[in-house]
Amino acid sequence: LYHAKRSGRGRVVVYTREMEEAAKRVTRIEQALRRAVSAGEVEPHFQPIVDLxxxxxxxxxxxxxWTDRDLGVVPPSVFIPIAEERGIIGPLSQLVLRKATEAARSWPKDLFLSFNLSPSQLVDQNTGLHILAILERTGFDPRRLEIEITETGLMNDPASAEKIVEDLRRVGIRVSLDDFGTGQSSLGRLREFHFDKLKIDRAFVSSILDDRPSEHIIRAILAMCEGLGMDVVAEGIEDEAQADRLVQFGCAGGQGYLFGKPADADATLGYLRDSYRGALHAKAI
Known part of the structure; x- marks a missing residue:
């Protein structure tokens, strides 16, 4: 069921059969992901962000x-950490951003595109150059792009992250802090980095109706962002009662299954066309 191996420091490390199988699966996914990125087989999906x-x-x-021909559908919760750990996240991110901006060019010009950067990209000083090169190649307006970074990403190398953030903001790209409240960065980071937007983590939104601490935290975040001149989006909204409560608290932006699940480029274009027809019909009435 297991075997032991002596490490270089004299410690005995026990490997179970399950651990070996898990390691083999990670390697298999890594190899398949490298092929998929090279072949351009990872696709962007888009989830709506709405005015509440x-x-x-x-x-x-x-x-x-990502859907692999052999592995089938591989969840991002599986392949993103592997890409991060095995050094594939840069090429993967560039591929998805290129495809996303190509798709978003045909959207109405008042719609923005939000894109996540991983922690390792915030320590790579070439990240900004890669993003700008993609925007120039696809002809996408930098002012329509928002880059999302997490508190965890800021902690690895704050000086490097700050330089990348400033380089992006200098050309008109907006920067938002994702999953706020779940990381370990201090409130002082909000002043140091000059974020344009903050996203309230779904953990607080999911319990807003029956947990007073979550309610008070969301109220405090909204008051703080108003004072700092930052926009706010609440993530993970799944029912009308949550949306109504957030509106009562003064939250302007929302995202979640209530408004739409992530969809591919064609389905998103269809969603926009239906929305446009619905708006015209409402005006006619």
Whole structure:
């Protein structure tokens, strides 16, 4: 069931059969992912971000999706950490951003595209150059792009992350702090980095109706962002009661299954056309 191997420091490390199988699977996924990135087989999907008061779509978050010919559908919760650990995240991210901006060029010009950067990309000083090169290649307006970074990403190398953030903001790209409240960065980071937007983590939104601490935390975040001049989007909204409560608290932006699940480029274009027809019909009435 297991075997032991002596490490270089004299410690005995026990490997179970399950650990070996898990390691083999990770290696298999890594190899398949490298092939997929080289072949351009990872696709962007888009989830709507809405104005909570009017329910009008104001932008979309880009999410990577991958279906392998042998492995089938591989969840991002599986392949993104492997890409990060094995040094594939840069090429993967560039591929998805290129495809996403190509798709978003045909959207109405008032819609923004939101895109996530991984922690390792925030320590690579070439990250900004890669992003700008892709925007120039696809002809996508930098002012329509929002880059999302996490608190965890800021902690690895704050000086490097700050330089990358400033390089992006200098050309008109907006920067938002994702999953706020779940990391370990201090409130001082909000002043140091000059974020344009903050995203309230779904953990607080999911319990907003029956957990007073979550309610108070969301109220405090909204008050703080108003004082700092930052926009706010609440993530993980799944029912009308949550959306209504957030509106009562003064939250302007929302995202979640209530408004739409992530969809590929063609389905997203269809969603926008239907929304446009619905808006014209409402005006006619």
């Amino acid at each position: 008061n009017s329910r009008r779509t104001i932008g979309f978050e880009t999410l990577a999706r």
